[in-house]
Amino acid sequence: MKLNKKIDLSDFEFVSYNSCTFCNSSDVVKQDTIHKSPEVNYFFCNHCKVSYTDKQLSVKDTEKLYSHYYDEHVFKTGINPSVLGKHIFRFISSKVTVNSSVRILDYGGGDGSVAKYVAEELRKRKKCSYIIDVYDIYEIENKLDAVNYITSESILANYQYDIIIASAVIEHLNKPLDTLKMLFTSLKSNGYFYARTPFNLPLKNMCEKLHLKKKVDMQFPWHLFDMGRIFWNHIPVLFQSYHIKISVIKSQPSLIEIPFKNKKKRYIATVLLKFPGYIFKNWNNVGGWEVFIKKI
Numbered sequence: 001m002k003l004n005k006k007i008d009l010s011d012f013e014f015v016s017y018n019s020c021t022f023c024n025s026s027d028v029v030k031q032d033t034i035h036k037s038p039e040v041n042y043f044f045c046n047h048c049k050v051s052y053t054d055k056q057l058s059v060k061d062t063e064k065l066y067s068h069y070y071d072e073h074v075f076k077t078g079i080n081p082s083v084l085g086k087h088i089f090r091f092i093s094s095k096v097t098v099n100s101s102v103r104i105l106d107y108g109g110g111d112g113s114v115a116k117y118v119a120e121e122l123r124k125r126k127k128c129s130y131i132i133d134v135y136d137i138y139e140i141e142n143k144l145d146a147v148n149y150i151t152s153e154s155i156l157a158n159y160q161y162d163i164i165i166a167s168a169v170i171e172h173l174n175k176p177l178d179t180l181k182m183l184f185t186s187l188k189s190n191g192y193f194y195a196r197t198p199f200n201l202p203l204k205n206m207c208e209k210l211h212l213k214k215k216v217d218m219q220f221p222w223h224l225f226d227m228g229r230i231f232w233n234h235i236p237v238l239f240q241s242y243h244i245k246i247s248v249i250k251s252q253p254s255l256i257e258i259p260f261k262n263k264k265k266r267y268i269a270t271v272l273l274k275f276p277g278y279i280f281k282n283w284n285n286v287g288g289w290e291v292f293i294k295k296i
């Protein structure tokens with residue numbers, strides 16, 4: 001998802017939470033204040049290791065936000081779906097056998113162009129046949145060929161997936177735990193799950209400590225969670241308690257999507273920030289995180 005529009009928070013009604021909005025634990029500590037009026041804080045949950053906002057829009061106003069302030073270009077994931085598609089394919093290709101049949105779910109994937117790219121590469125290079133299902137909260141106007149646009153109910157009811165993609169979507173959900181449970185349940189044993197989420201709080205703190213003019217936008221109320229290294233690396237332990245066995249295969253700063261040609265300065269700054277994160281385990285000033293998870 002890509003969201004551009006600035007909004008006035010005083011137009012909206014919020015609900016406050018005293019416990020973790022991911023796992024409901026009350027073992028939480030305040031991390032940062034990101035908005036003064038209304039006051040919005042990020043809390044860290046010691047149980048599930050997520051960072052979450054202590055306010056969310058009411059259900060009615062969540063609908064208002066997404067129907068009135070949503071950019072019409074969000075139906076394509078990211079700047080160029082083929083960049084993310086290629087990245088996911090590179091990881092998946094060594095795990096898929098030639099001539100196999102794969103079923104892919106692109107959850108919150110807009111028109112499904114990332115999943116379509118992955119599937120087409122698997123067809124061309126691995127002779128795989130494929131089925132693509134896409135779930136998105138929006139009715140997609142320009143539908144792609146060979147893509148099924150499905151409802152969330154039919155995910156659990158009907159299918160078992162080889163690959164599930166949830167790129168830049170989990171942080172938008174009011175209750176992402178239920179969705180993750182559903183997605184991991186829908187994944188076949190030995191299937192792969194890819195997620196990309198914002199991981200901005202450490203970067204925001206660093207910029208403030210250095211008194212940099214450029215502020216990090218936490219994109220509230222669009223983004224309700226900050227999910228990085230600590231959260232994703234802990235997720236197999238968390239899901240053990242729900243009897244779901246998963247293993248994190250890759251956990252790293254998210255790929256750089258900015259095209260070098262058009263935005264050279266931004267591209268170089270992003271590379272410099274993210275690069276140490278691939279090497280040093282305590283470097284978290286990366287702005288975004290990604291994981292490849294395997295169902296056991």
Ligand SMILES: [Zn+2]
Nearest residue numbers: 020023045048
């Ligand atoms: Zn929690």
